[in-house]
Amino acid sequence: MAYKAKIRVTLRPSILDVQGKAAQHALANLGYTSVESVRIGKYMEVSINEQSADQAGRVCTEICQKLLSNPVMEDFTFELEPVN
């Protein structure tokens, strides 16, 4: 069974996101002064072929911990959906 994992990797809240800050300043220059902060992260789509959603979820957690995110500076979340 194929599953699609939609993974979001974001910088931990304690870490300064210079990219987000630059985007926020640009938005302020455009007149969007109500935008108080911007945090930029990564979005990934991964296809996983496993027997069950549980197993696919385990694989997804593992790959996020090992490679797709760095726990020192990033957090990750994901959603799984079956693909026909």
Next chain:
Amino acid sequence: MADVTVGIVVFPGSNCDHDTEYAVASFPGVRPVMLWHNDHDLKGSDAVILPGGFSYGDYLRCGSIARFSPIMREVMDFASKGRPVLGICNGFQVLVESGLLEGALIRNTGKKFICSQSTIKVVNNGTIFTDGYREGEVLRIPVAHGEGNYIASPETIESLEEHGQVVFRYTDAEGRASEEANFNGSLGNIAGIVNRAGNVLGLMPHPERASEQLLGSEDGRRLFESLFRHVAGV
């Protein structure tokens, strides 16, 4: 120094490998050997250097993919036996991604890629990489990086400081670790750290680019010299 073999790892995207080879080869009796990322052996290396560059295009995170290349399994095994490993710039990023060193290197606070001369202070000259320097000595060594902002949890920083693992700090020419001297925003002005066992060093500045007077500084030379002397047992 007699018969020292130094492995220099070449990842796709490494670009300081040949500069490092040149600097290493300038020491009599020291033989550089290039190690391709897909190699499975260190070809008799007595020490291993992970050079600067953009391994795997810096995809995902700097150093994150290089860390899983076949040669890194050998390097990690080598390091776990207490053998010396030196990571320069991207090599430092690979070392933190691999867990051989603690913390992480993120984008410079000023967002820019910074290519310039830097001044760093030798905070700990009691390592195999720095015993050729005086403690507190200020060195002129170039930097060239976009992600050199060293971060770690407060507990990790405290432990690094407590165990003398902070080896180099960005300072001004007088050796003051000021905010202005900390051009990339690193916690505690940290420019280089060593692991607890003392055999793995990572630093953002490029000692190979400061290894002869023609390059404007030879302050980086003694880092290699200290290491090779230690490896040769003299």
